Amino acid sequence: MKIYDITQELFTSVVYPGDVPPTFIRKLNMKEGAPCNVTVLNMCAHNGTHIDAPYHFYEGARSIEQLDLTKCIGNCSVVQFEKQPDVEQMEQVLQKCEKRLLLKGNVVVTIELAKLMNEYNLELIGIEGQSVGPAEAPREVHLELLGKEVVVLEGVRLNEVEEGNYFLSAAPVKLGGSDGAPCRAVLIEF
Structure with missing residues (x-):
């Protein structure tokens, strides 16, 4: 069995423009005589490799802890594109x-591609970028996908992964009431 970690390291991860970069402080430090190390995090729920919940763009919709985890865990396909795919290629x-x-x-993912995916x-749709939709106008694509409760997995790293079928585990951290959450995404070769 081969496992591919497709998660960005959080503190060096790419940050969506306008988001606060993740930071930490060492609240307790053994080097300073503490009995253990304790870390306190400060971050946006959409830093690094993360999942968007429908609540990200829909008031009153499912928040991250309410997602159906069967959508985040199971067989998946990795497909590589050398350039932006059109509707026919995606179909x-x-x-x-x-x-x-x-x-x-x-x-x-353009709005045309999002509608086709639905x-x-x-x-679940996963991408290497920090936002599934166009950087200049991501809202419409998010609305289309999240409105159908498609799990949006953003910020994965696939450079060491070949095209093909794998088993995906990308369960989000259970942040009650949150619009998104980081996850540790891995692919298992079968």
Whole structure:
């Protein structure tokens, strides 16, 4: 069995423009005579590799701890694109991929692609970028996907992963009432 850690290290991770970068302080430090080390975190729920909950863009929708974890854990497909895919290219992928799909490469999910993904009832879409939609206007794509309760996994790192099918584990941290949460995303080769 081979396990691929596709998670960014949190404190050196890419941060979405405008978000506060994650930091920590060592509240207790053994080097200073404390009996143990204790770390206090300060971060945005959308730092590093993370999952968006529908509540991120819909008031009153499911928050992160209410997500169906079966959408975050299970068989998935990794598909690489050398350039931005069009609707026809994505449809060819959707006709044969698993219900959890990770897009490798500099891919942005456009509104057309998001609508197509919903036609194929994807459970999870993962991308390497920090936002699933276009940087200049991510709202519409988020609304389309999260409105159908598609799990949005952002900020994965797939450079060491080949195209193919894997087992994905990307359960979010259980942050009650939160619009998103970091996760430790791994792929298992089977």
